Amino acid sequence: MARYKVEQDDWLIVYLKYLLFVFNFFFWVGGATVLAVGVWTLVEKSGYLSILASSTFAASAYILIFAGALVMVTGFLGFGAIIREDRSCLSTYFCLLLVIFLVELVAGVLAHMYYQRLSEELKQHLTRTLAENYRQPGAVDITLSVDRLQQDFKCCGSNSSADWQHSAYILSQEAEGRRVPDSCCKTVVVRCGQRVHPSNIYKVEGGCITKLEQFLADHLLLMGAVGIGVACLQKR
Numbered sequence: 001m002a003r004y005k006v007e008q009d010d011w012l013i014v015y016l017k018y019l020l021f022v023f024n025f026f027f028w029v030g031g032a033t034v035l036a037v038g039v040w041t042l043v044e045k046s047g048y049l050s051i052l053a054s055s056t057f058a059a060s061a062y063i064l065i066f067a068g069a070l071v072m073v074t075g076f077l078g079f080g081a082i083i084r085e086d087r088s089c090l091s092t093y094f095c096l097l098l099v100i101f102l103v104e105l106v107a108g109v110l111a112h113m114y115y116q117r118l119s120e121e122l123k124q125h126l127t128r129t130l131a132e133n134y135r136q137p138g139a140v141d142i143t144l145s146v147d148r149l150q151q152d153f154k155c156c157g158s159n160s161s162a163d164w165q166h167s168a169y170i171l172s173q174e175a176e177g178r179r180v181p182d183s184c185c186k187t188v189v190v191r192c193g194q195r196v197h198p199s200n201i202y203k204v205e206g207g208c209i210t211k212l213e214q215f216l217a218d219h220l221l222l223m224g225a226v227g228i229g230v231a232c233l234q235k236r
Contacts, residue, residue: 017082017085020078020082021079021082024075024078024079024082025075027071027074027075027078027097028071028072028075028076028078028079030071031067031068031069031070031071031072031074031075031100032068032071032072033068034064034067034068034071035064035065035067035068035069035071035072036068037064037068038061038062038063038064038065038067038068039065041061041064042061042062042065051125051126051129051142051145051146051149063103063106066103067100067103070096070099070100070103071100074093074096074097074100077089077092077093077096078090078093081093122209122212122213126158126208126209126212127158127159127163129142129146130146130157130158130163130164130167131163131166131167131168132168134146134167134168134169134181135168135169135174135181136168136169146181146183147181147183148183149208149212150181150183150184150202150208151183151188153204153208153211153212153215154186154202154204155202155204155207155208155210155211156180156184156201156202156203156204156207156208157180157184157207157208158207158208158209159206159207159209160203160207161180161184161196161201161202161203161207163207164179164180164181164184165179169181175193176191176194177191177194178191178193178194179193179194179195179196180193180196180201181193184201184202185200185201185202186199186200186201186202
């Protein structure tokens with residue numbers, strides 16, 4: 001009878017060990033997903049960060065990258081602890097799980113909060129950026145961001161190409177008669193911005209604000225869903 005009980009206990013330990021191993025594998029995959037989303041967000045469209053008034057978008061991505069990397073390291077620790085059946089390593093492993101849960105939850109909530117006030121920030125900030133900062137001294141990053149924005153999204157101006165009429169750059173001699181920057185042109189050549197006919201420049205309803213707002217909204221919803229989703233999965 002005692003022998004049967006020992007064998008039953010051994011079977012239960014083995015079962016729990018493999019169950020924990022499977023959980024840790026999915027946990028590690030979740031960490032890799034979080035890391036990939038954070039890196040993709042920064043690398044793919046990092047050029048737009050210079051024209052955002054708030055750093056919350058970038059902060060959410062950096063937090064996800066940190067959390068994802070921590071998850072992967074913790075996952076390796078978990079595999080080692082399970083194989084060696086080391087209680088101290090397992091205790092450290094579960095403590096790190098709690099920390100990671102909190103970090104990912106914060107990243108997800110930040111992304112969701114920023115999404116709520118995204119439209120308001122863009123409308124207030126982008127028009128002012130185009131008028132006051134484009135091609136101005138010390139604003140190289142902003143200039144490059146605006147040019148890339150207009151080319152990537154095939155748009156011109158904040159709400160329309162008419163926004164450039166109030167730009168300090170367009171009103172200056174440096175513009176050389178341009179009515180919009182060359183990055184508004186469908187085919188970019190030197191001083192192509194002198195001609196604002198729809199056949200030459202992008203005329204998009206809603207301007208760049210609509211396009212950028214949709215892009216950021218999609219990315220923030222993705223970051224929020226991944227961060228909160230993986231955090232809830234770990235909690236369970």
